[in-house]
Amino acid sequence: MVDLGVKIGNLDLKNPVMTASGTFGYGLEFEDFFDLNRLGGFVVKGTTLHARQGNPYPRSAETPSGMLNAVGLQNRGVKYFAEYIYPKLEKFQTNVLVNVSGSTVEEYVECAEVINELEHIPGIELNISCPNVKEGGMTFGTSCPSAEAVVREVRKVYDKHLMVKLSPNVTSIEEIARAVENVGADSVSLINTLLAMAIDAESRKPLLSTITGGLSGPAVKPVALRMVWQVAQAVKIPIVGMGGIMNAADAVEFMLAGASAIQVGTAGFVDPLAPVKIVEGIEDYLKRHKIESVTDLVGSL
Numbered sequence: 119m120v121d122l123g124v125k126i127g128n129l130d131l132k133n134p135v136m137t138a139s140g141t142f143g144y145g146l147e148f149e150d151f152f153d154l155n156r157l158g159g160f161v162v163k164g165t166t167l168h169a170r171q172g173n174p175y176p177r178s179a180e181t182p183s184g185m186l187n188a189v190g191l192q193n194r195g196v197k198y199f200a201e202y203i204y205p206k207l208e209k210f211q212t213n214v215l216v217n218v219s220g221s222t223v224e225e226y227v228e229c230a231e232v233i234n235e236l237e238h239i240p241g242i243e244l245n246i247s248c249p250n251v252k253e254g255g256m257t258f259g260t261s262c263p264s265a266e267a268v269v270r271e272v273r274k275v276y277d278k279h280l281m282v283k284l285s286p287n288v289t290s291i292e293e294i295a296r297a298v299e300n301v302g303a304d305s306v307s308l309i310n311t312l313l314a315m316a317i318d319a320e321s322r323k324p325l326l327s328t329i330t331g332g333l334s335g336p337a338v339k340p341v342a343l344r345m346v347w348q349v350a351q352a353v354k355i356p357i358v359g360m361g362g363i364m365n366a367a368d369a370v371e372f373m374l375a376g377a378s379a380i381q382v383g384t385a386g387f388v389d390p391l392a393p394v395k396i397v398e399g400i401e402d403y404l405k406r407h408k409i410e411s412v413t414d415l416v417g418s419l
């Protein structure tokens with residue numbers, strides 16, 4: 119028997135595999151494919167104080183070894199979430215985290231306050247790294263003072279696990295990680311998508327309505343691994359790694375680089391069963407290598 123359990127601060131995960139926000143809806147959409155309780159947790163789609171329509175279509179495109187998206191945080195707002203979606207999520211015996219975004223610090227704070235009241239949501243993932251919205255989003259995550267300001271204010275009203283999702287679109291991701299650790303983040307998750315673009319030579323037009331968007335999938339994995347490793351040297355709080363994790367070997371690599379847990383995003387579009395296959399694959403890896411606990415992998419490069 120191998121032990122797949124991990125602790126991310128005060129969060130207990132039965133295994134290190136979560137799904138990434140924006141790629142897994144509210145989880146409910148995947149119930150026909152597998153038992154969601156087999157995951158360590160799942161992060162529901164980006165939620166904001168007020169409803170958002172998102173960006174005009176086309177807002178996703180395939181690129182070599184990855185995809186571009188510019189969904190732009192389409193959602194019906196946190197009150198709708200609390201009233202209509204949350205009651206359907208209460209039944210799950212796993213960690214359901216809500217990914218929170220805003221255009222202003224006040225919006226982040228008000229959104230976090232609403233979620234703080236939801237008993238079966240043990241944590242939020244604060245998205246200060248969305249590259250696809252005009253106001254707020256990534257701008258909060260690209261400078262230490264603004265990242266600190268939003269995390270400090272949310273920390274004042276939010277009692278449970280506060281995971282902060284970092285942007286790769288910065289000069290030094292370690293500095294931002296250290297800044298949010300200093301003002302009360304319980305963990306950091308990284309990476310969000312990399313700012314990118316794609317053009318169709320025949321039509322001479324960009325593939326996305328927004329021209330630029332966020333790149334995810336296997337193409338970003340080496341960048342994400344480098345950043346997880348760098349952040350692991352810089353902070354003491356746990357790291358949740360993601361970016362191009364398609365299989366168990368990818369997940370193990372992130373843990374060797376210093377991630378305590380991982381998230382699976384784009385892989386789920388290729389194979390909806392990818393997250394559970396990764397749980398099984400990690401278990402198999404531990405058995406083959408005679409490693410008793412998955413936590414022994416963390417940072418053991």
Ligand SMILES: Cc1cc2nc3c(=O)[nH]c(=O)nc-3n(C[C@H](O)[C@H](O)[C@H](O)COP(=O)(O)O)c2cc1C
Pocket residue numbers: 138139140141163164165185187189191217245248283309310311333334335336338360361362363381382383384385
């Ligand atoms: C279609 C799509 C929508 C996304 N929406 C969000 C979001 O709402 N909030 C967020 O923090 N990240 C969002 N992301 C980023 C992912 O959660 C993840 O950080 C990124 O895709 C890298 O992981 P991957 O390569 O495994 O997909 C989105 C990604 C995709 C592809």
